[in-house]
Amino acid sequence: MTALTDSPATTGRLRTVWRAAHAPVAGVPRWARIAAFAVPFTVLPSSLWRLPAAFDDGFPLGERVYIAFLSILSELVAFTAVGLVATWGERFPRWIPGLRGRRVPTSAAVIPAALGAVVLTVLWTAAFVTHFSGVTLRGEPIPANFPTQAGGWKAAIFYVCYLPLLLWGPLLATVTYAYHRRRRSR
Template structure:
């Protein structure tokens, strides 16, 4: 027999949501005036980054051919630690797109020292978001073109142990995991435009 925890207290009063659930709702709940397409685009950004992050972690820890390789990393930084930190950082950076539709992108949350409760300057959010959208679009487009040409971003031939070199399922999985990164910049750019229009009091535009 299994038991479930009721969301209603014995007195009939609904139980308050757990701390984790409240934090999740606070971080993701859109503010008034956010068009549906912008909300969907913002939520999609961390998802398009996730497959490549998972691929890096899984290959690093479970692929015997890559285990122990550090490449050009300094000797004091294990490759496994670097990959995990890079993947976590990528997801955190991607998650900032959600701030462009949520309340914490307009008012600094309580956990931000000195700035808590203050209004987020519109251009203080727009400038880094717009720059990020441009850089990410250029970076992943250039990386895709270079990879298709068989060279690195520096113009050097791809190494023999490049993930797609062996072909087959390994190459297919690599492409499936990394192809969504092409959407990161455009999605962020679209959400940034919606953020600017909302903060300036302009009517929303776009699909939906």
């Protein structure tokens, strides 16, 4: 460890920032907080499952970068659900010129979140329905080297990592509903 990370002041500041980012807004129901914090955890297993491929020399560099980028981006997008229940989702950050400190309009959060919930629900449901039918979303046969084709532990691990994605859309929809209801009543 370095002196920087051992410093009580640094640890205290990080703890303060962490708490501020995750502090729920007054009036957020407990079920909405649980659903919001569950969203990133529904995405995490698939992100972690993909990451070893980013370090596999058998893939071209561009593909490895894409895989790592997809995993990180998925987590960042999933984490935005927390903004629907946390204080940082109520006001624009100070670093955004022209908007700093202003209240986020309800529709600016609800419309993208609702569209995201619909798209995610349709996408992951269709992905699994087609997969269990033996084809990809494009209608092509599933490749022979795909993990689920091998069966056994590879298939089991794949399903354990990817099945939670079926919850991403519905969880986001419930959090979006709670956000809309709470903000509309103000």
